[in-house]
Amino acid sequence: MRKLSAEDIKKLKERDELIFNGLENKKVFPYPSALFDALRPYDVGGFPASIMLFVNEMCNGKCYDRAMLMQLAFDNCQVVHADIESLRITAGEELAEHAFVETTDFGGGKTWVVDTSIGLIYEKEYFYEIEKPKVNRVFTKKQCMANPEVKDIIVSNFEEDKYALPMWLPSVEAAIKKSMHIGTLMYCEKVIEELEMFKKAIGYDVIRAEIDADLELMRTNPAKLDEKFGIVRDKYGNEVSRNGVPNPYYVSREEWDEEAAFLKCIEGNEKELQKYYAQKLKECAERAKKEDLKTDILAKKRLKEILKNPTANFYESHKSGLKSEKTATRNSSAEKDRDRG
Numbered sequence: 001m002r003k004l005s006a007e008d009i010k011k012l013k014e015r016d017e018l019i020f021n022g023l024e025n026k027k028v029f030p031y032p033s034a035l036f037d038a039l040r041p042y043d044v045g046g047f048p049a050s051i052m053l054f055v056n057e058m059c060n061g062k063c064y065d066r067a068m069l070m071q072l073a074f075d076n077c078q079v080v081h082a083d084i085e086s087l088r089i090t091a092g093e094e095l096a097e098h099a100f101v102e103t104t105d106f107g108g109g110k111t112w113v114v115d116t117s118i119g120l121i122y123e124k125e126y127f128y129e130i131e132k133p134k135v136n137r138v139f140t141k142k143q144c145m146a147n148p149e150v151k152d153i154i155v156s157n158f159e160e161d162k163y164a165l166p167m168w169l170p171s172v173e174a175a176i177k178k179s180m181h182i183g184t185l186m187y188c189e190k191v192i193e194e195l196e197m198f199k200k201a202i203g204y205d206v207i208r209a210e211i212d213a214d215l216e217l218m219r220t221n222p223a224k225l226d227e228k229f230g231i232v233r234d235k236y237g238n239e240v241s242r243n244g245v246p247n248p249y250y251v252s253r254e255e256w257d258e259e260a261a262f263l264k265c266i267e268g269n270e271k272e273l274q275k276y277y278a279q280k281l282k283e284c285a286e287r288a289k290k291e292d293l294k295t296d297i298l299a300k301k302r303l304k305e306i307l308k309n310p311t312a313n314f315y316e317s318h319k320s321g322l323k324s325e326k327t328a329t330r331n332s333s334a335e336k337d338r339d340r341g
Contacts, residue, residue, distance in 0.1 A: 008089045015086055018130050019120070027126040030186055031119060036194060038073035042153055046161030047168060049153075051194050054187045057175035059116045066116035067099040069153065071144050077103035078140050082133035097136060100127075119186055162207050163214075169204070 004012075022028030031054065040050040049069050052058050059066045067079045083096040101114040102124060113127040122130075144150060176191060198204075217225045226233065230243035239247050266272035 002090065002092050011089055012086065015130055022122065022126055027123045029121045031121065035073055036190065042072055043156040043158050043161060044069065044153055045168060046158060046165050047172065048198055051172065051191060051198065053116060054191050055175050056119060057178050063099040063117050067101050068144060068147060068150055070101050070114055070116050074103040074105045076105050077101055078138055079144055080135055081137040082135040084131040084133050086131060163211055166208055166211050
């Protein structure tokens with residue numbers, strides 16, 4: 001956050017007054033209970049969106065991801081990326097971009113803005129009056145639903161995700177307590193009720209006991225744990241398959257050594273490197289199309305960058321090993337969220 005001048009502070013106070021006036025004049029609304037119901041079916045890392053999107057500490061600063069998550073609750077909507085006045089003041093022009101949802105689903109013949117960072121719904125005209133957004137990008141509902149991260153949420157498997165809960169749940173409960181302490185949790189009673197309902201529905205105590213037992217098994221008899229989950233490993237300990245399903249990111253040591261030797265031979269040869277990366281790009285595109293793997297889509301983007309200057313990118317691309325090409329960079333949206341929204 002940049003240092004604020006007296007004029008900046010005055011503008012922010014005026015903004016807050018407009019929001020409070022909007023609440024009084026029915027131009028701004030808190031989230032309705034129906035929004036909890038609409039978001040509850042969506043599992044994010046083993047956790048329901050109906051809790052995540054109602055805790056300020058889990059939303060403020062994460063507007064890109066949270067707007068994409070929030071749009072799942074609506075049939076007629078779009079996600080907007082725009083520079084807004086409050087962030088121009090607090091973060092500066094370079095970090096002024098914010099993401100929010102626009103929807104007509106609340107009726108009244110109006111378009112409404114759902115702002116996940118502050119946890120309120122505005123009449124569009126009133127939001128635009130307050131924040132004076134300069135729109136940079138607009139994503140239709142269809143484009144949002146085609147987003148790889150949104151697809152992951154829709155098809156998420158709770159049986160796999162639940163193993164993160166013992167690590168994830170305490171941090172959520174801490175975020176709720178922090179929000180309550182500093183007065184930013186507007187939906188306090190409803191969130192606590194939702195959390196207890198969630199823990200009861202999934203049998204959290206049973207899951208915790210099962211995971212504790214698995215962790216102990218991992219420490220004392222890892223082979224037994226692999227047997228439980230149907231994991232097959234190679235002689236180096238790398239996972240080859242799980243329950244008969246091949247690991248799409250597995251690279252055998254022989255493939256690794258063979259490719260490393262080949263790269264050593266063509267190091268510094270611009271033409272051969274260009275050919276090599278072009279082939280890798282083609283493979284990534286084919287895998288992404290066939291298997292819809294988010295990481296391969298990101299890998300494809302990275303390889304396109306490498307192709308612009310393969311020699312200059314050679315060492316950077318391979319200093320972490322060839323596997324990085326298959327796992328790619330996972331933090332494209334996280335980078336944008338840092339210090340924003």
